[in-house]
Amino acid sequence: METYLAITAIWGVYLTAVVFFVGMGVRVYQWATTPRSPVPLGMFPKPETKGARVAKMLKDTFLAPHSARIEPAMWIFAMAFHVAALGAFVGHGRLLAEFPVLPELLGEEGMNAFAAWSGSIAGSLMLVGVIYWIARRTFGPYKNLSVPEDYLLLALLLGVVVMGDHMRFIYGGTIHADTYREWFLSLLRLRPQIPEKILASNVGWSLGTHMLFTDLFLMYFPFSKLVHAIGAFSTNLTRSE
Amino acid sequence: MDAHTIETIAGVIDKKMTRQLKQYLDVCARCAICKDACHQYVGTGDFKYLPARRAELIRHVYKKYFDSAGRFVPALYEARDPDDNLLDELYESCYACTGCRRCMYYCPFSIDTQWIVAVGKAILIAAGRGQEMLGQLADAAIFKGENVEMFRDVLVSGFKDIEAEVREITGDPEATIPVDKHGADILYVALAGAHSIRPAAVIFHEAKVDWTISLFEAANYGYFFGDAEKAKLIAKRFMEEAKRLGVKEVVVPECGHAYRVADIFYEAWTQEELPFKVSHILEVVDRFIKEGRITVEKGRIQGRVTYHDPCQIARNGGIFEQPRDVVKALTDDFVDLVPNRAEQWCCGGGGGIVAIEEMRDVRLKSGSKKVEQLRASGASVLACPCENCRLQIEDLNQLHGLGLQVRQVIDLVVEAMPLPGNTAPRA
Amino acid sequence: MPGAAREEGIAMSEEIKVDLELDLKGLLCPLPMVKVSQNIGNVPVGGVIRAVATDPGSMADIPAWAKSTGNEVLSAEKQGNEFVFLVKRVK
Numbered sequence: 001m002e003t004y005l006a007i008t009a010i011w012g013v014y015l016t017a018v019v020f021f022v023g024m025g026v027r028v029y030q031w032a033t034t035p036r037s038p039v040p041l042g043m044f045p046k047p048e049t050k051g052a053r054v055a056k057m058l059k060d061t062f063l064a065p066h067s068a069r070i071e072p073a074m075w076i077f078a079m080a081f082h083v084a085a086l087g088a089f090v091g092h093g094r095l096l097a098e099f100p101v102l103p104e105l106l107g108e109e110g111m112n113a114f115a116a117w118s119g120s121i122a123g124s125l126m127l128v129g130v131i132y133w134i135a136r137r138t139f140g141p142y143k144n145l146s147v148p149e150d151y152l153l154l155a156l157l158l159g160v161v162v163m164g165d166h167m168r169f170i171y172g173g174t175i176h177a178d179t180y181r182e183w184f185l186s187l188l189r190l191r192p193q194i195p196e197k198i199l200a201s202n203v204g205w206s207l208g209t210h211m212l213f214t215d216l217f218l219m220y221f222p223f224s225k226l227v228h229a230i231g232a233f234s235t236n237l238t239r240s241e
Numbered sequence: 242m243d244a245h246t247i248e249t250i251a252g253v254i255d256k257k258m259t260r261q262l263k264q265y266l267d268v269c270a271r272c273a274i275c276k277d278a279c280h281q282y283v284g285t286g287d288f289k290y291l292p293a294r295r296a297e298l299i300r301h302v303y304k305k306y307f308d309s310a311g312r313f314v315p316a317l318y319e320a321r322d323p324d325d326n327l328l329d330e331l332y333e334s335c336y337a338c339t340g341c342r343r344c345m346y347y348c349p350f351s352i353d354t355q356w357i358v359a360v361g362k363a364i365l366i367a368a369g370r371g372q373e374m375l376g377q378l379a380d381a382a383i384f385k386g387e388n389v390e391m392f393r394d395v396l397v398s399g400f401k402d403i404e405a406e407v408r409e410i411t412g413d414p415e416a417t418i419p420v421d422k423h424g425a426d427i428l429y430v431a432l433a434g435a436h437s438i439r440p441a442a443v444i445f446h447e448a449k450v451d452w453t454i455s456l457f458e459a460a461n462y463g464y465f466f467g468d469a470e471k472a473k474l475i476a477k478r479f480m481e482e483a484k485r486l487g488v489k490e491v492v493v494p495e496c497g498h499a500y501r502v503a504d505i506f507y508e509a510w511t512q513e514e515l516p517f518k519v520s521h522i523l524e525v526v527d528r529f530i531k532e533g534r535i536t537v538e539k540g541r542i543q544g545r546v547t548y549h550d551p552c553q554i555a556r557n558g559g560i561f562e563q564p565r566d567v568v569k570a571l572t573d574d575f576v577d578l579v580p581n582r583a584e585q586w587c588c589g590g591g592g593g594i595v596a597i598e599e600m601r602d603v604r605l606k607s608g609s610k611k612v613e614q615l616r617a618s619g620a621s622v623l624a625c626p627c628e629n630c631r632l633q634i635e636d637l638n639q640l641h642g643l644g645l646q647v648r649q650v651i652d653l654v655v656e657a658m659p660l661p662g663n664t665a666p667r668a
Numbered sequence: 669m670p671g672a673a674r675e676e677g678i679a680m681s682e683e684i685k686v687d688l689e690l691d692l693k694g695l696l697c698p699l700p701m702v703k704v705s706q707n708i709g710n711v712p713v714g715g716v717i718r719a720v721a722t723d724p725g726s727m728a729d730i731p732a733w734a735k736s737t738g739n740e741v742l743s744a745e746k747q748g749n750e751f752v753f754l755v756k757r758v759k
Binding site for chain 2: 696697698699701702705706723724725726727728729731732733735736737744746
C-alpha cells in the first residue's frame with residue numbers, strides 16, 4: 001500500500017500539478033496568440049455597455065439560462081453536477097486548513113457531522129450526474145456524436161467520484177479531515193509523507209485509487225474538451241460582441 | 242484522397258484559423274443540447290444535421306493537423322484525414338445549414354456553428370466541391386458588377402416599366418424611380434425582382450424621400466456559396482456605388498442575409514469605415530410611419546396577421562421591434578408566433594438552400610416547426626421581410642394547406658395606404 | 669445588346685429548334701435564372717431552352733448567368749408583360 005500511495009498520492013500529485021498547469025498555460029497561450037477575426041459574431045439582443053456584456057457573459061457561463069429553457073432535464077443534472085463539484089472542491093479546502101468560524105459554531109463533532117452531510121450530498125449528486133451523462137451518451141439517439149474522449153473523461157470522473165464517495169461513506173466516521181490534511185500539507189512542504197493512521201487502515205487503498213483517478217483526470221484535463229472550464233468565458237463573451 | 246487534396250484542405254483550415262474558431266473547436270462538450278435547437282435536426286431526425294455533428298467533421302481534421310493531443314492519440318478524438326465520405330457528409334451538412342444560429346443561442350458555450358460551417362464550405366470549394374448553383378449565382382452577380390454598362394439599358398428599361406406601375410398606384414404621373422442620382426439621401430439596393438422595387442418606390446414617393454435606386458441587387462450568393470472574396474466583391478458593387486453617389490444612407494430590401502452582410506459584416510471584411518449608414522427597409526418605413534410621413538390605415542388588411550422573424554434580421558441582425566411596429570400599424574388583429582424574436586424558429590429556407598434543388602426534401606421537412614407555429618397562431622396573413630423565408634414558407638403553405646397569404650411587409654404597407662390606384666394586391 | 673437581340677430575336681426563334689420549354693411566369697428573381705441553370709443539363713450540348721418569365725430582373729439575370737457559365741443567350745426579348753429567352757447550351 002505504501003508504494004501505491006507513493007505513486008498516486010505523492011509523486012503522481014506532483015506530476016499532475018506540473019502537467020495540469022503547464023497544459024492549461026499552453027492552451028491559453030495558443031488561444032491568445034491566434035488572431036481574432038474582426039468579424040463580429042455576436043447575436044441579439046446584445047448589451048450596450050462593456051459592463052453589461054461582462055455581466056451577461058458571467059450569467060451565461062454560470063447559469064446557462066438559454067440551455068435551461070431548451071432542455072431543463074439536462075440543465076438540472078449538469079447544474080447539480082457542477083454545483084456539487086464546486087461544493088466538493090470547497091470542501092477539499094479542509095485539506096489546507098480548517099474552515100474559519102464554522103468549527104467554533106458547530107464544535108468538532110458538529111463540524112465532522114456537517115462535513116459528512118455536505119460531502120455525502122455533493123458526492124451523491126456528482127455520482128448521479130456522471131451516471132446520467134454516461135446513460136445519455138450511450139443511449140441517446142445522437143450517441144454517434146460521442147468520441148472515445150467523452151467516455152474516457154466520464155470513466156475517469158466516475159472513478160474519482162466513486163472512490164471519493166467510498167472514502168466518505170465507508171471511512172467517513174473514522175478518518176477525518178485532520179488526517180488527510182497532514183498528508184496534503186506534507187506535499188506542499190515538499191516533505192511528502194503518508195500519515196500512519198492512513199497506512200494502518202484500508203482507507204489507504206481508497207485514497208490511493210481516488211488519487212489515481214484524480215491524477216489521470218487532471219493530467220488529461222488540458223488536452224480535452226474540459227478546457228471549456230476557461231474557454232466558455234471567452235466564447236460567451238464573443239456572443240455579445 | 243490524394244496527399245495534395247489533403248494538404249489543400251488542411252491549408253484552408255489553417256487560413257481560416259481564428260481565435261473564435263479555435264475556441265469553438267476546443268470547448269464543445271458534445272453535450273448535444275443543440276439537438277432541440279436546430280429545425281433541420283428536429284424536422285428530419287437525421288444525425289448529419291445535428292449542429293454539433295456539423296462541427297465535429299471539421300474537428301476531426303482539426304484534431305489531426307492542429308492539435309498535439311489529436312496527433313499523439315488520434316483514436317481518442319477520431320482525428321482523421323479528410324476522405325470522400327467526410328467531404329460528402331460535409332457537403333450535405335454545410336450547404337443545408339441555414340446559418341440561423343439558433344443552436345448558438347441555446348449552446349451553454351455560445352458556439353457559433355455557422356462560423357464552423359463557413360470553414361466547411363471553404364474546404365468544399367477548395368476541393369472543387371462547392372455547391373454549383375450557388376456558385377453560378379455568385380458568378381453571375383459578379384459578372385453584372387464588372388459589366389454594368391452591358392446591363393444598364395435593360396435595367397433602366399425595367400425600372401421604367403415599374404415606374405409606370407408606381408404612377409398608376411400613387412396616381413401621380415410625376416412619380417419616378419431615380420437612377421444614378423448624385424447626392425440623394427437614400428440609395429435603395431433592391432433585389433433583382435420587381436416585387437422588391439415597386440412597393441418601396443411607392444413608399445419613398447409618398448414619404449417624399451430624395452432617393453435613388455441601385456443598379457445592383459442586395460442578395461449575396463457569394464456569402465451563401467461560402468467564398469469570402471466573392472461575397473465581398475458582390476457587396477462591394479453597391480457600397481462603391483453608394484460612395485460614388487454620395488448618399489447618406491444605404492437601404493437594403495426585405496432580405497435577411499443582405500442586411501447582415503451590409504450592416505454587420507462588410508466593414509469587418511474590408512476594414513474600412515463606410516461614410517453612410519446601412520438600414521433595413523423596415524427600419525426606414527417604421528420611421529416614416531412614426532414621423533407621419535406616410536399614412537397607413539387599419540382595416541384594409543383583412544384577417545389575423547402574424548410576423549416571422551427572419552434569423553439574419555432578428556437574432557443575427559438585431560431588428561426585432563420595428564417590423565412589428567410597422568405591422569401593428571396596419572392591423573388591430575396581430576398575433577406573434579411562439580416562440581418569437583431571438584428564439585424564433587428558423588423557417589428552413591435560409592443559407593441559399595431554396596436555390597438547391599437536391600436539398601428540397603430536407604428543406605421541406607425542416608419546416609415542420611414553422612408549420613406548427615403558424616397553425617397555432619390562427620393567422621391568415623404572414624408578414625415576413627425576407628425573400629428566402631417567404632419562398633420556403635410559401636412552399637410549406639402549399640404543401641400543408643395552411644391557407645396563408647405569405648406577404649412582403651412593404652406590400653402590406655402599400656396595401657394599407659389610401660392611394661388612388663391601390664385596389665387589388667399585386668403579385 | 670438588347671436592341672440587337674430584339675431585331676434578330678423573332679427571325680431566329682422561327683428557325684431555331686427548341687429542345688425544352690420552360691414556363692417561369694410568376695417566379696421572382698433570381699428563381700428564373702435558377703430554373704434555367706437547373707434545366708440546362710436536360711438539353712444536349714447545342715440544344716436550346718425557350719424560357720418565358722415575367723420578372724423584369726430576368727432580363728439582366730439570365731444573360732449574366734449565361735456569360736459567367738459560358739452558355740449563350742440567343743435572344744432576350746420583351747413581349748407584352750413577358751420576357752422570352754432562347755438559351756443555347758454551349759458546353
